Amino acid sequence: MCGITGIIDTRGVDKDLLMRMTNSLVHRGPDDGDIYVDDIVGLGHRRLAILDLSPSGKQPMISYDGKAVIIFNGEIYNFLELREVLLDKGHKFSTKTDTEVLLAAYNEWGSKCLQKLNGMFAFAIYDKRKKQIFLARDPIGKKPLYYHIHSNGLIFASEIKALLQYKELSKELDVTSLWRYFTWGYIDGEFCIFRQIKKLPPATAMLYDLGNLSTVLWKYWHLPEVPNYISDENVLLEEFSNLLLDATKMRMISDVPLGAFLSGGVDSSLIVAAMSKVGQGKVKTFSVGFPESEFNELPYAKIVAEHFGTDHHELVAEPGSLSLLPKLMKQYDEPLADTSIIPTYLISKATRDYVTVVLSGDGGDELFGGYSHHRDCFIDKVIRSILPSTFAKLAYQIGKRLPNKAKGKRFLMRLRYDLERSFVDRISNAFFKENERRALLKQEWHPQDIVCDKSPEKDLMRLFSEYQKYDFLNKICCIDFLTYLPDDVMVKVDRATMFVALESRAPLLDKRIAEFAFSKIPGRLKVNRLTSKYLLKQLAKQWLPQDLNVNRKQGFGIPIASWFRKDFSRELKEKLLESKNIYFNKEYIEKLLFEHSNGANHGMRLFAILIFILWHELYCE
DSSP states (O other): OEEEEEEETTTTOOOHHHHHHTTTTTTBBSSSEEEEEEETTEEEEEEESSSSSSSSOSEEOOTTTSSSEEEEEEEEEEHHHHHHHHHTTTTTOOSSSHHHHHHHHHHHHHGGGGGOOOOOEEEEEETTTTTEEEEEEEEEEEEEEEEEEEEEEEESSSSSSHHHTTTTOOOOOOOOHHHHHHHHHOTTTTOOBBBOEEETTEEEEEEETTTTTTTEEEEEEOSSSSSHHHHHHHHHHHHHHHHHHHHHTTTTTOSOOEEEEEOHHHHHHHHHHHHHHHSSSSOOEEEEOOOSSGGGOOOHHHHHHHHTTOOEEEEEGGGGGGHHHHHHHHHHHSOOOOOOHHHHHHHHHHHTOOOOHHHHHHHHHHHTSSSSHHHHHHHHHHHHSSSHHHHHHHHHHHHHHSSSTTTHHHHHTTSSHHHHHHHHHHTTTSSOOOHHHHHBBBBGSSSSGGGGTTOOOHHHHHHGGGGGGHHHHHHHHHHHHHIIIIIEEEEEHHHHHHTTTOOOOGGGOHHHHHHHHTTTOOOTTTTTTEEHHHHHHHHHHHHSOGOTTTOOOOOOOOOOHHHHHHHHHHHHHHHHHHHHOOOOOOOHHHHHHHHTTOOOOOOHHHHHHHHHHHHHHHHHH
């Protein structure tokens, strides 16, 4: 893991600016740092040494023929295999790093090298022969890359804070991104909270021509468009278990100490099981819990740890952990209303005291149908299949007439929706629907393009048309995989782990497993009756202790609704109502606070407002 920065400027590279940009990412790479400047091109790198700890592995790295320079953040897990292929083709290597293999792969295959990589990455290659900068981000979106194009060139970096060193860059907010943040709790797609900055999307590459300053972007990897579902559960289990063992083994290659996050849930427990099967010696495992029993999974993590004989470590997050939020907002650069940013940071910080690399169970919910809305949408589908359309219309009319707080109102009205609309409605429940966003935000912060049929909800529904050949449950898992996973989960994990210079690897997010999950597993083996993650749990029954109770489901968030009513209620009210923030209608916030204190659950809505205020104070005031 590392941090990368770059400047292309026809006026010449400002070395002081490049150094400031690079040093702003020292947390991502505390082991070493350097810059490279050649006329109008400047590249910077901060290194967290994982493979080949010697000075020969430092970056920016120049190819052996001197014709290309690379800066690279991430890991190429199949680099040993690629190295052998490239040796046969006459390439020379002076290090044991995957960075040098990646550079040689580019020299051999050009941009087509992306098809041969299995890893997580964001990198830039300066091709001196073609006078081009080649940028790319991994298929899943594990590693970040932000950029800003201006009249004299381009700047890019792993994190926004590095770009903000460029004083000509405006901090003007992007209204569309603000609107999207209060829709989902995160900012999706290429959007960024700052109007002049964009994200390079996952599975996307960019060529920047130094001659005419032109830019070309393209998507180099897609999920299979046409599935070939397999109905035989045993065949699927055998193929998946082999893939998981191989993906885990590849991610255990490291020249520094390695461990695993262990929540006690199915996903992380399977990763620990796989590590025990393919590795040697005791696995180090790390867990975080809460005083509230309904959020605490430490007893389950302990069952797994004892079963596999791991070297296990635990910590408990208390309500006082909310005081970490300003510190975390400084690290995240954009508002992110995911309550699990707190436990993710805490467990990352504790883990870094023992290891430099950690494996996680990220991806299991998106790939295998683990979220509650997957199960709920399955129920919706069953109900629609047996209810006459006339009954659905009648239920909708009854629901419309019920008071807003009446039990069953939302369910009755949803019966009229098509299944795709039902999915979008379910996942937007936690934050603000369009009428609620209009009530929260002042008129000047309502984006104009909403009237042009470009609301976030409608954008999401358009994704359904791209995967028409998937069955319904695979469609909704696919949309979570393409949106929530890269723009919330991966952002959360990358920033929290990199804050403490810890590298996180996710075997379930091997692109081969992603392709397998969407091309071969039918939806009925993701959610089977009322059992979510059905196929994953069948493997868990073979690999994990019987007393684990794999059918339970607990999220990794914090008890925010309770903390906002009790331990943090006074501080919350002061922060939300006394803020100098110019964006909100405070009467609406007062309404939310009053209703929450009287039993309604507005925990996530209030958290989203709090996060934005804390972020705004740090970056804009």
